[in-house]
Amino acid sequence: MGTLAPAELRALARMLDDLDYYELLEAPRGASGAAIRDAYHAASRRFHPDACRHLDPEVRASIERIAKRVTEAYSVLRDPRRRRLYDERIASGCAERRLQLVESAAVATQRSREEREGRTPQGRRFFAQAVSDLARGETASAIRNLQMALTFEPGNPVFEERLVALRARR
Amino acid sequence: MAEIAIGIDLGTSNSCVAAVESDAPRVLPNAYGEGVTASVVAFGDDGRITVGNAARANVIHAPKTTVYSAKRLIGRYFFSEEVKKARAICSYDIVEGPNHGVRIRIRENDYSLPEISAMILRELKGIAEAQLGQAITKAVVTVPAYFNDNQRQATRDACRIAGLDALRILNEPTAAALAYGFGRELHQKVAVYDLGGGTFDISVLEIGKDVFEVLSTCGDTFLGGDDFDDRLIDLLADEFAAQHGVNPREDPFALEKLKVAAESAKKGLSVDDEVEIRIPDVALDSEGKGLSIGRTLGIGEYATLVNDLIQRTFKVCDEAMQQAGVVNRDLAGVILVGGPTRLPLIRHAVRDYFQLEPRTDVNPDEVVAMGAALHAASLLAPEQKAYLLDVTPLSLKIGVAGGLAETVIERNTPVPIDQTRTFTTFQDFQESVRIRVYQGESRHAAENELLGEFVFGGLARARRGETRIEVTFEINSDGIVHVTARDPATDQKASTQIKLSSGLSEEEIEQIIARGHAERVETALPGTDPSVRPGEAAAAFAARFGGPEDTPAADPPTAPESIGSLAGIGDEVEDVATLDEVAIAGSSEGEAVAAPDASLASLETGEIEVLPDELPDLEEILPLAPHEDPLSASHEPSASGRFEIELDPGDSAPIALDDRELFSAAGGDLGAEPESGEATPADPARKG
Incomplete structure (x- = not known):
């Protein structure tokens, strides 16, 4: 496992809902697409479920939770349309830190249609x-x-x- | 001795096993020194079961008791197009098992597909144990990237039956990329072009030192080397029939001879520009004299026969490249996987398509097993040397009113992940919702693969559209799909691990393990009873055909697009009768529900609607429609946790009426709202 101790992993898993995607990936707000990808790779090295098979089930569950959120963060931030929606949401002070992928794609599509028509x-x-x-x-x-x-x-x-x-x- | 986990490439035609020893992966040869073992199981008259090239020799003289290309059938429903194709062409008997499953009938015994695959796995396990000198219980087993969840689960069951703990079911192209890039600290994008015996996969990956990120994967589980052979078989059979008035396809022995010849010709054309095809005694004439086939086949003529198949692979490549957001010049390498990619015809076509010379330093038959071995070793090691980031190849969907399917997780989404969508009820005072989980890309539920279903009951009494049901799909790092339904008002939950509904139950697997057929496999190890070793003829056959290619074919090149075609309706009546039981079983909370039900009947008859009329329409579910205020300039749909469905009223889809129904019934803000949830005239299915 990477650098985090089990207690830190558990703490991180608990506070997941309070972290925005940038904080989770440890990437700056204005990060480029390539920087987002590098941050995702780095986070995957820290939180890959494969790397923790020998740990106890509770810690594994924490890592699995973090890993799922890391994947979600990357899926939003690597897609410019979803990322724009997400940035607006964060900027508006919305407490919800997650964006559901299918939903946000649909919103983005509808929005571009609305802007067009x-x-x-x-x-x-x-x-x-x-x-x-x-x-x-x-x-x-x-x-x-x-x-x-x-x-x-x-x-x-x-x-x-x-x-x-x-x-x-x- | 340190524990070793092996890597297994369980192929349609050939399989390969490898292990990592002193940090390097090595293919483990079988008792005859061959790196690949035919995925063929022969059931002898004496009850002995043989696997591999010796078994393959049996195809000619015992076609009824020799099973090949089983991978084309694993995890399929009996009524599926692929099974129909296989039944038309396979010389062994394919029969229907419980819950629309598939069984292979050998004399008086029926074998499930996981059992057959387990026999092959058992053989490979034996090869590894002989080579490594220790017992093996853990393996990483590969499957085509485009395999659906049913096929993956069935493969997992096969491992259990074979006495192997499947550490991971790994995608073949991902394994190949791992073998290619492991330990090389590469920073590049690569494509893996994987044309196997029965399936085609293309994956685009980004390798960042020790991270192997799959950007996209696409495939066709109906396209492989077998289809190339079928084209040639058809040509030979038609010519023979025209010349002699006898159709060799009607005689299983003659057909097997043609298959062997077609495969051999394909291999010949991997080396030479022209091959001789000589098949003696294909049939007898009226005087009992043998009629034979003799002709030459040039590479040009062969190219004409199979060109459209090759072009079909590139259509899939287009899709993968587009999904990955890459163009040719972004790619640093193209890795070829699978025996058919040895054909110069295919290599040249791949080079022309990608504008890149494919890698030739990778053995297309062994690279997948080597990658699997690397991953297996990595999973046991305390320190990771490579991180695989894969995607889900097919969209995961939920069935909604009107026979539609709403996506919850899109294809090519990285995993592990969980995603939630909110749905609502379709009827006033609906007490329960039926949650049907599908995998596929069609908006019509029936055109997707049904993975399973459960009923979520005990909803609070409310008008339609008022109840909220949050459905969460989770794909964990083992690729297993979990589905949870939650009523946010009461926090009541139900969840299930989606389990192949046509597959084997826990009890069945236990029974199979207890019966121990897999253990009866005569593993041909050096020094074992010579009677189980192949005779001279078989050994010669093995030497001739032991090359790394495909076995005889499973299906003719007849319209593979006709997946949705109608089946006979004879079978559906009994299914409807079971629906009640399913609903009852499902309403006991949190229980996974096997699905031998009306939706299967409707799949079979090609209808869209899933619930027959006489049953209460309690279980239809709707996605929440967009919440749209016509005069408000601001638009914040997702902050409330609601979602928008991407339905364009101008959409030319033939289900426009259902679209409107979806909007109006759930949201009430858009368009005319029907007073009740009654069927529109354009919805014949619900009228029953």
């Missing part, structure tokens, strides 16, 4: 009208519809970008 029915409707206005070359109407879409979804980056581009075109 709008996240509210009204936003989507006005945005879609703006798009069809543009297809017909009716720029003024498109701008009005984009402005309407933005009143329902202030700050939608895709809407704003399109609006800025249209105004510049005029």
Whole structure:
């Protein structure tokens, strides 16, 4: 086993839910993808269940718990879309330190779709009208519809970008 | 003497055993000095059981009592496509056992697949004991990376029957990468292209000094060297039938002759550009004169026969590379595993695909066993010299209302891991939920492999969509799947270790061990009774075919895509009758439930719905739909522990109605909400 004594392992296993993924992997918040991978490899050397077959069952259970969380941390942080969600969650002060993988992938997918098409029915409707206005070359109407879409979804980056581009075109 | 754990590559056609001695892995040769032993079991008239090349010689003269390619059947349901294929082509009798399991009938005895595999393992254990001069009880056994949990469990059972403690069921490509990179302090990405007798696997790994991280693995358990042989068998059989009006496929003896010839021709083409095929006395003509086959086969003609099979492997490679997020130029090496990769045809195709010369310093027949031996030694050692970080090859799913399956752990997720998703009830005042666990990539439950199920009962009385059920899937470091259901309101729990439902029960395994068939295997050791050693003809056969390749084939190249095709419906009636028992058994808390039930019947008939109408619809389960506030700009779905399902209303999937039902029944925020959970007209399955 690596560097941790059984008592330390047990303590770490107990406080898992209080550690965020960066703390668990001992990687800085801004770590690059390669640095995240190296941190994962290093953590795996410390907490690999294979390395503890000779230890007593309770310690083994602790290591298994830590190892599972290390894997989860890596699975989130190596994926830029999941990592962005996770970073936002940590920044917002959310107490939950875990992100479920399938759930977060779905959220990320939905979010990118929402940014593309709008996240509210009204936003989507006005945005879609703006798009069809543009297809017909009716720029003024498109701008009005984009402005309407933005009143329902202030700050939608895709809407704003399109609006800025249209105004510049005029 | 220090304890030694061995590494075993239990192959479809050939097996290999290795052990680490003074820090280096060594393949342990059998009594005839061969590094690989045929995965063939022959049941003699005198009750003797022989394994290996001597047994393989029996295929020709005793096809009914010689079992080969058993790995293609292990852990499968009797109604599966693979078993149907095997029944059509195998010369031995494949019959249905309890719980839709598979048995092989030899004279009056039925043998389960783990028993057959145990006989091979027993032989390998004997080889190791003879070579190492000590009793062996521990092993790491490899399986194709793409094996599902049922197949892994059955392999584990085989180890137990053979008297081996399986320290780990290890993926073959991972073992190969370990053998390649162990102790070399490499920092590189590699691909392992593993084309065996019956399966194809591709894994992409990142080696970081002593860490072997699998980035992705993909495979096809219906594609191997056997399929290459089948193409040639078909060609020869068709030509023979056209010429003589006799179909050699109808005569098991003739068919075995063609198989041997096809395999031999494939090996010949690994060395030469052209081979002679001569098969005397394939059949007799009307005057009782022998009709034979004689032709030459060039590498070009062979390439035409098998080209689409090779291309199929690259489709799988595309997927693995994409999942790993790597492109060709990221790879520093391609490791070839499996006998068929000796074919220059395949080597060239692999080189062209990866734009990289495949490694030639690795023996494709032995590298997996060597890696397994390294891992076995590592597991016994106090200090680790290598760390394997593997992935789960197939998504783990849970069956939900409408015959769909929701993913809880995606494929290629690193393990060990645990993941939780929250589900809700489908009906008002639903008292229990049936938790069905599947493995596979289809959104339709029936198109995935059913691993098992249990019923989680005692839910508080509530309207549909109000109850929360948290389902946690755990894959531990031994690759075993545990499932736990929890009602967060009451903290009541039920859990099970998923156990192959068509597999052997604990009692059956005990009985098999007690019967001791595996122990009857005549291990051919130097100095043992000469009568169990192969005769001269068999030895000559072994010398000729003892090379590291595949045994005769198990299946024809008939549409392997037709996995979902309909079976006869004759078997389903009795299954439905057992459903009650299952539900009752399952509601006793925390008990694992074997699953000889209606879902199997529906698998068989290809239907989507899983519960027949006359039974209470108590057990349907729904994933929690996204919680979406139409006017709110902020969107924090996951902080509450809810999840979002990735259902696009514009999705062209043929189950759009079910999608809407899922959304509306669970969340109530999206679209029209039906007043009850009644079946929509487009859902014929639930109408029954």
